[in-house]
Amino acid sequence: MLVFLKRPAFALPALTLLLLSASQAFAAQTLPGKELWLFGGGERICSSVEPEYCETSQLQAAQAYFAARQAQTGKTYRCDKSSLQLLQQLPHWPVAGDSETRRLSILQALRGQQDQLLTSAALDTFSEQHRLSGDEYSVIEDSCEVRPQRPDGSTARMAVYWPGTYAVTQHLFQSFVTSAQQRRQLRSPQTPATQKPRLLLITASSYNPYEWVDYYQQLFSAAGADVDWLPLEPALSQQNQPWDCKAIEAGRLKHSGQLRRAERYPELAAQQQKLCADPKAMAELIERADAVFINGGDQSLTLRALTGPDGKWLALTERLLQRVRFEAVPLGGSSAGNAVQSGRPLGDIAMISGGRSAHALQFGALAHDIDAPLCRLSQSCGKVLADEQLTYRPQGGLQLFSLGIADTHFRERNREGRLLTLVQDAKAPAGFGVDEATVLRARFASDKDGNGQDAALEVLGSGAVWVIDRTAAQGSLNAPDAKLTQLKVSRLLPGDVVHWQQLSGTGTAAVKYQGQLSCGEPPATDAAKVDSEAYAPLSQPGLSVRWQLGVEGKVAACQRSDGRWHYLAQPLSLQLNRTQG
16 A cells, blocks of 8 residues: 655645654654655765866866965876786686786887877877777776875865855755764763764775865865775785785675785875774774765675675674764765665665666576676676666665665666566565666664654755655566556656655555645646656667656656656556567
């Protein structure tokens, strides 16, 4: 049973009214429940490496700021004798087939440009000329990258120019920091309210965990926080304990496919070594955190960084998760840092790990452990899959976002099909797709086990959040001619608020959710006009797809000035036809 009321102003049960308002929801609790910030990725932040994201009116000031700080503005490369020798000595060349012949061919071409200073554009041209794979490009980039230096010999770093960052983006990060400060005061009322909250930054989603540390430290400092970096990565955590700190650099080749990172980022490498050698100091970073943020990249890397070689959580991770679940420490994550939050301790909500919509609709989802980056270097690759294959981890990720499966970069990458497929194949109650430059803020009621089935959901930013509820769905996607009906779908925009509640004691997985669109009462609208791009028929060899939104051609929806539609709990069905073509 799915109950939906459009107007919370009507006579609702007292519990619903209590939970619908964030300020009232947790008033009776000593501490509020967990709070998660699911950033969709693609946040437009003005920086020295992405000046195209600066506001036009601020670009000149931004460039002057970057120059004054001698900031890194890009990458340069020089393939000298040492770097070429490193490539020659790799245990394997990262391609299938006759890898040694391929290695000799590439090395010969690189020797033709030995000791020449190359820009990123020049390396791209070389890559096109020699048809480098992504893995080949990566090892050449790492081995030949030049460390940018300031005149004093220190490493030039990325710089973030906060005044040049769009106001809507500033608001997202400032709101996250403000929430951390407010929750800190509930947890520690004796702390001066003017004291900045401490944010714990995890950059383990990146193949190169050093690359974006400076960027995020400056971003969150500008947003009002003091920032600590937790330097976990697979090359460290996948060791047996006690950790051998000197083995981190060599371990990166196996676990992340990375070369010469300590040489490229000596200051951050030294900081990591210091914390590695002092486990108590690393644990203290978690204890004093008022918020946690995980960057984008690859959610499978994040999990490997937070687990040991036995696949179990590190003690550090267990404490971090405990603080998020029960001690009012908000956790945010962008892109991979969003997706990794999916799951609950019951282990019945999956984490998405890759795939594209058209392939997902045609071939379905596959439970699969993602290989380590550049796994051909260590000959550790598993089953070869198509790049487009939809893959997932059945037991979920951090098991914090306990309402359903989270997905990112959503409308920008047409991910409705892949999320619906995964929700159906993995039998999750729901899926939540977050657009770029957008946040789904989920504030949970307190509970005893962290499973969290009561939550106030709020959308911030400039995009939308797509919610698919399959708790009452009928049909299957497994047959050649498949039909799925009685889905409920919502697309929420900034200003929209929904209360999501699991109905207990009904013998079903039914969900009750109530909310209000910021545009008020949605009119009955021709369904063909609503999200026509998202629900456009798809026809390609082997697959045809037809969506049906609404009832009898009508849907209760309203449109924002930028063309985006929002609607709540509207009927959706899907018809698939698969052939051998």
